[in-house]
Amino acid sequence: MENNDLILELDNIHSGYGEIEVLKDISLWAHRGQIVSILGANGAGKSTLLKTIFGIVQPTSGQVMYEGQDIGRVSTFEKLKRGIAYVPEGRSNFPAMTVQENLEMGAYSRSDKKQIQEDINNLCERFPILKLKRYTAAGNLSGGQQQMVEIAMGLMLKPRLMLIDEPTLGMAPILVTEVLNIIKEINASGTTILIVEQNAKRALEISDYAYVMELGKMRMQGSAEELGRNQEVIEAYLGER
Ligand SMILES: Nc1ncnc2c1ncn2[C@@H]1O[C@H](COP(=O)(O)OP(=O)(O)OP(=O)(O)O)[C@@H](O)[C@H]1O
Numbered sequence: 657m658e659n660n661d662l663i664l665e666l667d668n669i670h671s672g673y674g675e676i677e678v679l680k681d682i683s684l685w686a687h688r689g690q691i692v693s694i695l696g697a698n699g700a701g702k703s704t705l706l707k708t709i710f711g712i713v714q715p716t717s718g719q720v721m722y723e724g725q726d727i728g729r730v731s732t733f734e735k736l737k738r739g740i741a742y743v744p745e746g747r748s749n750f751p752a753m754t755v756q757e758n759l760e761m762g763a764y765s766r767s768d769k770k771q772i773q774e775d776i777n778n779l780c781e782r783f784p785i786l787k788l789k790r791y792t793a794a795g796n797l798s799g800g801q802q803q804m805v806e807i808a809m810g811l812m813l814k815p816r817l818m819l820i821d822e823p824t825l826g827m828a829p830i831l832v833t834e835v836l837n838i839i840k841e842i843n844a845s846g847t848t849i850l851i852v853e854q855n856a857k858r859a860l861e862i863s864d865y866a867y868v869m870e871l872g873k874m875r876m877q878g879s880a881e882e883l884g885r886n887q888e889v890i891e892a893y894l895g896e897r
């Protein structure tokens with residue numbers, strides 16, 4: 657039963673785009689129930705890492721293990737069905753569709769139509785902004801609100817593992833707090849979270865464990881508490897001296 661609580665494991669991953677190798681020998685672990693954050697400067701390879709886990713980018717070598725199984729050759733559709741959700745960075749993928757329709761899209765691998773509507777109702781109760789904008793085209797929401805819709809779409813699959821890329825990018829501090837609180841809540845209800853966050857200080861506040869990437873390599877790792885006290889991390893990412 658050893659490592660029973662390990663939900664995600666990356667072993668010596670190399671990955672990139674065609675000739676360009678971005679990830680160089682990346683290993684990473686997430687235990688069930690954790691919030692794990694990935695920190696690092698622009699271009700460090702954080703988004704590439706999430707894309708590689710989800711299979712949008714194929715590793716050239718190394719292994720991605722999820723719930724004890726190699727998912728390297730598993731389709732993204734199958735990954736969704738197995739409980740992995742991926743929330744990419746940026747705005748709504750379906751700006752011309754209403755929030756309601758976006759949430760339905762989030763459930764496209766499900767066939768339980770009645771339960772889907774019930775889940776949408778529940779999400780609207782949980783996130784007031786969704787209720788308020790339910791029949792508005794997603795493209796007419798603010799950037800922060802659109803990111804909320806993207807997270808809610810991911811939740812339609814009741815994921816056991818959620819990969820979230822920069823959910824607070826460009827948000828006002830008050831909205832950052834709101835989104836990170838939602839992520840904490842999602843985690844508290846049982847979903848393991850792997851989050852890329854440019855706001856290192858805020859990320860460490862909600863994380864159990866964190867990795868710091870630099871130029872495609874894993875530079876540092878440790879408990880959030882440990883990294884928060886690390887002088888190098890403080891100087892490079894926490895904006896304090
Ligand atoms: N589709 C692509 N084709 C070629 N190179 C790419 C592609 N996407 C990213 N890269 C390169 O891969 C490297 C890592 O990019 P990535 O987006 O993973 O970084 P990041 O850590 O997420 O950065 P940011 O904080 O700016 O989002 C960069 O040098 C980037 O130019």
Ligand SMILES: [Mg+2]
Pocket residue numbers: 702703704745821
């Ligand atoms: Mg990125």
